[in-house]
Amino acid sequence: MSKNIQQIKSLIKKECSKGLIADWFFSVHLLGVEKFAKWLLSKLPKANKEIVMLGVWLHDLQRIRGLKGDHQKIGAREAEKVMKQFGYNKLTIDKVQKIILSHSCFNDQKPKTVEGKILATADAMAHYHNDFYLQIAVTGQRSLKGYKEWVLEKLDRNYNVKICFPFAKKKIKARHDLFKKVFTMK
Numbered sequence: 443m444s445k446n447i448q449q450i451k452s453l454i455k456k457e458c459s460k461g462l463i464a465d466w467f468f469s470v471h472l473l474g475v476e477k478f479a480k481w482l483l484s485k486l487p488k489a490n491k492e493i494v495m496l497g498v499w500l501h502d503l504q505r506i507r508g509l510k511g512d513h514q515k516i517g518a519r520e521a522e523k524v525m526k527q528f529g530y531n532k533l534t535i536d537k538v539q540k541i542i543l544s545h546s547c548f549n550d551q552k553p554k555t556v557e558g559k560i561l562a563t564a565d566a567m568a569h570y571h572n573d574f575y576l577q578i579a580v581t582g583q584r585s586l587k588g589y590k591e592w593v594l595e596k597l598d599r600n601y602n603v604k605i606c607f608p609f610a611k612k613k614i615k616a617r618h619d620l621f622k623k624v625f626t627m628k
């Protein structure tokens with residue numbers, strides 16, 4: 443991991459402890475995305491590691507900084523500020539912003555580059571390997587019915603849209619089927 447990436451990881455860890463986001467977000471979500479991004483990079487060695495890892499640490503800045511507005515757009519704007527602080531050039535900043543803008547894979551915002559696909563895939567895979575859904579459940583923000591609907595929509599988008607590589611889908615399938623079973627039980 444480059445020195446910059448290490449420093450950005452520390453900066454984000456510090457920001458996550460400021461109380462604007464749930465205390466588990468760094469350890470449960472971001473470390474999960476890091477783990478799967480590294481796994482995907484090992485399978486896709488031609489991808490640009492620096493772009494992917496910048497995306498890993500900076501893609502959820504809108505949430506981490508507790509900012510209102512579009513998750514992707516505000517996230518990309520905040521990411522630019524951090525990258526400028528670290529002296530990244532315009533080309534790198536543009537590439538990272540693009541993968542942040544497409545990381546949720548909403549309608550017309552699908553990732554086009556391998557780096558964008560890795561970020562979206564890792565972001566989705568992370569939710570299958572820890573207690574993310576339980577952490578959200580205990581916040582009590584939704585009714586049980588509303589919560590189940592929210593989870594099922596997220597599971598479907600994660601598995602069918604965000605996981606861009608068939609080999610990654612294969613790795614997740616058993617867990618995806620199990621989660622679906624649990625959340626459709628009456």
Ligand SMILES: [Fe+2]
Nearest residue numbers: 501502513545
């Ligand atoms: Fe996100």
Ligand SMILES: [Fe+2]
Nearest residue numbers: 471501502565
């Ligand atoms: Fe994320």
